[in-house]
Amino acid sequence: MKKYTSVDDILNLNELLNLAKKIKANPLSNKYLGKDKTIGLLFFNPSLRTRLSTQKAARNLGMDCMVMNLNTEGWTLEFEDGTVMDGIASEHIKEAAKVISQYCDIIAIRCFPTLRDKEKDEEETVISSFVKYATVPVISLEGATEHPLQALADALTIEEYKKTERPKVVLSWAPHPKALPQSVSNSFVKIMKKMEVDFIITHPEGYELNPEITKGVPIEYNQEKAFKNADFIYAKNWSNYTNYGKIISEDPKWTISKRQMELTNHARFMHCLPVRRNMIVNDDILDSEASIVIPEANNRTYSAQTILTKILERLI
Amino acid sequence: MKKYTSVDDILNLNELLNLAKKIKANPLSNKYLGKDKTIGLLFFNPSLRTRLSTQKAARNLGMDCMVMNLNTEGWTLEFEDGTVMDGIASEHIKEAAKVISQYCDIIAIRCFPTLRDKEKDEEETVISSFVKYATVPVISLEGATEHPLQALADALTIEEYKKTERPKVVLSWAPHPKALPQSVSNSFVKIMKKMEVDFIITHPEGYELNPEITKGVPIEYNQEKAFKNADFIYAKNWSNYTNYGKIISEDPKWTISKRQMELTNHARFMHCLPVRRNMIVNDDILDSEASIVIPEANNRTYSAQTILTKILERLI
Amino acid sequence: MKKYTSVDDILNLNELLNLAKKIKANPLSNKYLGKDKTIGLLFFNPSLRTRLSTQKAARNLGMDCMVMNLNTEGWTLEFEDGTVMDGIASEHIKEAAKVISQYCDIIAIRCFPTLRDKEKDEEETVISSFVKYATVPVISLEGATEHPLQALADALTIEEYKKTERPKVVLSWAPHPKALPQSVSNSFVKIMKKMEVDFIITHPEGYELNPEITKGVPIEYNQEKAFKNADFIYAKNWSNYTNYGKIISEDPKWTISKRQMELTNHARFMHCLPVRRNMIVNDDILDSEASIVIPEANNRTYSAQTILTKILERLI
Known part of the structure; x- marks a missing residue:
């Protein structure tokens, strides 16, 4: 290399x-x-x-x-x-x-x-x-x-925790008070495209990442629909790509909570950290067995x- | 441990x-x-x-x-x-x-x-x-x-420099232009209570440290009286504990000088450093043989x- | 040592x-x-x-x-x-x-x-x-x-790149937007005085370094004259010594360019770095074979x- x-x-x-x-x-x-x-x-x-x-x-x-x-x-x-x-x-x-x-x-x-x-x-x-x-x-x-070192760690973590040959992985946007880069999400998308996974992205309409990167990946604007039967939820905030660097939504409905996690197939919760508690994800998820952010x-x-x-x- | x-x-x-x-x-x-x-x-x-x-x-x-x-x-x-x-x-x-x-x-x-x-x-x-x-x-x-690592170094220093089985150790407050923590003093008090020493604290009235920590240790408001026959003078400023974090005295009489040191039993002068010269202690003491702040x-x-x-x- | x-x-x-x-x-x-x-x-x-x-x-x-x-x-x-x-x-x-x-x-x-x-x-x-x-x-x-470590590196570099027994070395002042120390120049002058070189300094009138340091070194106010047949050009800005720490010239004519370098004996260009491009020296010199700032x-x-x-x- x-x-x-x-x-x-x-x-x-x-x-x-x-x-x-x-x-x-x-x-x-x-x-x-x-x-x-x-x-x-x-x-x-x-x-x-x-x-x-x-x-x-x-x-x-x-x-x-x-x-x-x-x-x-x-x-x-x-x-x-x-x-x-x-x-x-x-x-x-x-x-x-x-x-x-x-x-x-x-x-x-x-x-x-x-x-x-x-x-x-x-x-x-x-x-x-x-x-x-x-x-x-x-x-x-x-x-x-x-953020390619993060992506490789993420892939290794999914590899270690997956319970099926071809797990369903969801990258979900979540709200954040500050405008954040798209780097972690971009690298995660790229590495998921190289893995044997069913990969889907969910975010509010208008929060599309660079289409050249997400090309071929299904995008679902309905977060709950996207979470159904998921094996891994990868939460991440990113600022807007089209309206570059702007925050166009802080919708708390997108914060990962029990409501959405219960729709999954006992999915593992992932995040690159640092994570804003009760903004990106609620305490009860982050502190539960479902969370694998620490081994990640x-x-x-x-x-x-x-x-x-x-x-x-x-x-x- | x-x-x-x-x-x-x-x-x-x-x-x-x-x-x-x-x-x-x-x-x-x-x-x-x-x-x-x-x-x-x-x-x-x-x-x-x-x-x-x-x-x-x-x-x-x-x-x-x-x-x-x-x-x-x-x-x-x-x-x-x-x-x-x-x-x-x-x-x-x-x-x-x-x-x-x-x-x-x-x-x-x-x-x-x-x-x-x-x-x-x-x-x-x-x-x-x-x-x-x-x-x-x-x-x-x-x-x-x-500041427990400092306290252990202090105890080791007293152990090395003591000339009697049971030396007299005085912790003396001294003036300082900025509000300082009580940490060094607290740990010093705690470790002195574990040593074979005659330990006494001297400070202006109202400058009492946390009474739970100093419990059992004599407190003498008359600095000169406290210094009599001392083997070790440990100088330190701390901000007020009762009127928390405040400076209620900057009395230059408490600055350690020849006047007080001459009352001691050729005491060694100690301080955790950094030390404000001519505020905490006068040059002539710090630069004299009595000072052991460097080996400390x-x-x-x-x-x-x-x-x-x-x-x-x-x-x- | x-x-x-x-x-x-x-x-x-x-x-x-x-x-x-x-x-x-x-x-x-x-x-x-x-x-x-x-x-x-x-x-x-x-x-x-x-x-x-x-x-x-x-x-x-x-x-x-x-x-x-x-x-x-x-x-x-x-x-x-x-x-x-x-x-x-x-x-x-x-x-x-x-x-x-x-x-x-x-x-x-x-x-x-x-x-x-x-x-x-x-x-x-x-x-x-x-x-x-x-x-x-x-x-x-x-x-x-x-800056004596820099000077020793400079001397080693001249030693490695010289093509004659006694090369001609020119220290040339060059313009810079900020007031800079004289340290690098002083140490360079001192070490050149210890080497087998023909050493000359050139700078605008009034930019004399400490005369105790430059004693015995020819000073030439005409930069082009100084550069003639030079084997090494050592460029450096320094702020004024007499009018201490002041900038009294930003004359762009002193920026090292092809015009002056062509007067030299295919001289090598040296600078301690960091160097302001197109202030101290033009891109075409710094990016040419003549420049030895990287091995320096x-x-x-x-x-x-x-x-x-x-x-x-x-x-x-």
Whole structure:
């Protein structure tokens, strides 16, 4: 694997999931693969799970970690070509990416979307620039339009908890007080399309994700109908894609509650976390046996370790 | 040891102090005890000694460290139960603590008191919530009402520097321009009550600490009288407990100077640091042979390493 | 080597450069020199290259790293002697430096100049205070008046890329929208004076650096004249020294472009980075074969590793 910035970078999901299971069963079995190798974890945004689980994964492989908050600890970066840098930005991504590539064997970056400039977000300006100019493999720790490490952890979790060959998986929009990225949902849709599942998306009318991504996936505006016989409910808020970055509904009927869960086939409840209690999902669901958000978060370590393993194997 | 969030968690202080001395004599003798184990150091507040000495202690035991400033690097946490999370907080402590427990073998947290909400502070909301929801041992790096790692370092320092079987130890309030927590003083009082010392507290009238904690300890409002024949002077400012979080005196007469130190039995001067020079204590005392604040700070490493050792021994 | 806070600390540059080349050829050959030793990297200011390359260098020697942003993660420090600490500063450098010395075997600090208080800057208050009070070796990660690790990397780069025994090296001022320190330029001048090079400085009249530092170095106000037959162009902005910290010119004619580079002997272009594109230097130069800013930044690792090696050898 040369890079992992999108679910599209997965060539063979089954192979990855099998490797992930092997790694999870024995996380320290490859403690020397990353010996004397360094990963740079670069954050433009807050992070709890990603920050800690990726470090953990790297250490499980014997790698050194250098963590940096680029906004506060480094220099403001310029991403435009040909600009006269007389403003706030002190350093061009061209230099930054090439320089960091000399200190790190792998570069991992988190950079959220603006949610204002759709074109710029869709170009994944920051991560794409790192991919373009870095001379080492690049991993997304969540970009403007995808969160591929989360998606791999989600797929592993479904693989572990499924009770039928072909479970029914529902991605359900849920309300949230702040405008959120579509990244987690996009990557989840992409990875579900690679799995043996009956996959359906439900959200209020007008909340369609990027149609290029959801192409071929049934969309059901009636949440209760969508939940029928579901084996997995994956809840997530996202801000509007058409009316880009806007909140057009905060309808509390969409909050996941007993009412909807009772329509399912004893479905498991999933969420990438952090989750707003009693906004996205009610306490009684999140605190019930149905919820697998905690083991799902645990799988972030093995998702990251799987990708690092695939990349390190190529580097050696 | 299952957790260390209060001096009350110490069952046998002598045993701990003996272990601390052994560790200090040979800090790297147990370099494999923490192999492949990770400690998460989570900070809600500034820290110099605690941040560095706890990392040092963990590395001395071969542990990996992941350091996080929760306020700026992570998500705002919610600690209330049953709330509709439509405000600033993005993540509930229930999820955060359980998730971090999957990446870390030990969780250590610093969270200062509000000094406004006495009840909330006394409940140690943050640390108690971590203890409640984490599935791994929790260590306080200073909470709302206690600083138990500091207290253990203080006890070790007194043990090392005492010249008599039963030294006289004085905890003296001293003025400070900012309202400070009572945590260091509370833990110091608690640990002194477990030691073979003549212990006395001196402060201006009205500056009584929590009476449940100081129960049985003589309180002397006349600082000079209290200092007579003392072997150790432990200076500390704290804000008012009754008139909670308020500053009711800045009386410079309470600043530790030659005048008071000359009344002692060549007492050693102690302070947890950081210390405001010429507010808490005059330069001539802090820069004199009497001051043992630097070796006291050094003992922070061995205090942390002792607690980590006790916890790791139980984990293996 | 006892400390490295100035190029003046270099006793034998040739020996250092030979060591640097040996280290670069085999960076992991001394992986046990720093075993069980810790470096504390303390930052008062932003840093990308220095932050990452110094960590990388320390890890190459087997050292543990503790990184701290002193302004946001620690306590505000007081540097004045005898002051009554009733203001913002919570901790005196005397205690801080002594305490950190107990947790770290080497202390490295970055602290930029105020560019307002010339006297204070020239005293290198922060780094000098650490040198004075720390009980372990101190390294500058860029101080108020020098950036000696950068200078050593620059010297190594010139050594690697020179095509003649005695190349002509030009330090050229270039425009910049913000007032910048003179540190990089000062250290570069100092180290060039120790090398077998024809060294000349060019800048607009009135932009003279500290004359004590540039003593004996030809200064040419005509940039084009200075560039003639040059083998290396080292571009850098600095704010005014006489009219301390002020910007008195933003003349775009000084931006390094083809026009000036064509006057040179196919000179290599150098800059410490971060560099403002099309302010300091035009894209076509920076993106051309002439530019060696990326390998120059790579040498930061070996410059740091050389200094750490010299210091560690003395510690053992």
